[in-house]
Amino acid sequence: MRKLRKNNTGYDIKQCFVGSEGTLGIVTGAVLRLAPLPIRRATGWLKLAMGAPLAELLTLVRRESTDLLTMFEFMTARSIALASEAMTNPPSVGAGAGGTVLAELTSSSRHLDLDGLMEAVLAEAIESGWIEDAFLAQSGSQRSAMWEVRETIPEGEKRRNGSVKHDISVPLSSIQRFLDLAGSQVRSYDADLELSVHGHVGDGNLHYNVLVPPGVDRIEFTKRIESGLSLQLYDTAAALGGTFSAEHGVGRFKRHLLERYGDVGRIAAMRRIKTAFDPADIMNAGAMVRPLGNGSAS
Structure with missing residues (x-):
């Protein structure tokens, strides 16, 4: 509950709770750092060329917009079609041969020309051959329609049989x-x-x-x-240096994947931390790892 920006006086215990999935305890309070509410947005629908280098495109947008880039979402044509089938009034935006990126710049400043910046970045990407075509939302309703496509993809998959x-x-x-x-x-x-x-x-x-x-x-x-x-x-x-779970977690159903792909030393350290916080294994028992001496290797 400390409000200090810097505090190098030992272990940062609260970081142990990041990614712990409730296996170490329950967070009952937190100090939040507030940021100004964004009042301006520039939202672009980028129709990618076949084989467009996503990493290079992202680097270009980040280089030119710095911290103003808040969203960079990739979608294939099939995902967009599934979402459109589940929507009442889908926008007629479509996808490029390499899919689509939904990119958004946001700012709390009243003085920055985000649309002009986005247009300049898109022009450079088109010149590089990475983008077939691009659309810039001209209103809040157009922006919402673009985002509805992205957010409806899971529903589209579900309606199609999962x-x-x-x-x-x-x-x-x-x-x-x-x-x-x-x-x-x-x-x-x-x-x-x-x-x-x-x-x-x-x-x-x-x-x-x-x-x-x-x-x-x-x-x-x-x-x-x-x-x-x-x-x-x-x-x-x-x-490739990646992992099987970016944001969904491990829980109980993916513990075997943690055992298969997890670093042995890291898993051992996790078990020791679990033992220190919850030796009786009462916090989300059975999820992720068990404390030492609990009968399981994980």
Whole structure:
């Protein structure tokens, strides 16, 4: 509960709770740092050319806009189509041959020309051949319609019969490499499978989802994919310096993946921390790791 910006007086204990999924205790209070409310936004719909380098495009936008870039979301054409099918009034924005990026600049300043900055960045990206075409939201309603497409993708997948979700995280420099390798793995596994790929590329996070074929039992299909193809995808992510869970966590169902891909020394340290905070294993018992002497190796 300290409000100090700098405090180098020992271990920063509160950081132990980051990513702990409730296994170490319950947060009952926190000190928040407030920021000015953004009053201006520039939202761009970028139709990517085939093979457009996502990492380089992100670097360009960040270089020119610095901290003003707050969103950089990637979507494939299939993901956009699924969302559009689930929407009452989908916008007619479409996707490029390489998919789409939804990028947004925000600021609390009344003096910055965000639209002009976004237009200049998009012009440079088009000149580089990375973008086929781009649209800049001209109103709040247009911006909302663009964001509704992104936010409706999970509902679109659900309406189509669901998907087997993979919450992949890889270094930014390896995103395109992962997409290329994973695409080959899926085609080799079953060329008829369809994908819905979208995610927070600015954070190196891809939701690499395999669509359940129509008329196929979702549970049985999920079991088959998770015992085979999923491990191939996770192996690829790990080989590129990534991981199997960017934001969904480990919980109980993915403990075997933590054992498979986690560093042995790190897992041992996690168990020691768990023992120090919760030796009786009463905080979200059985999730992620167990304390030492609890009968399990994880």
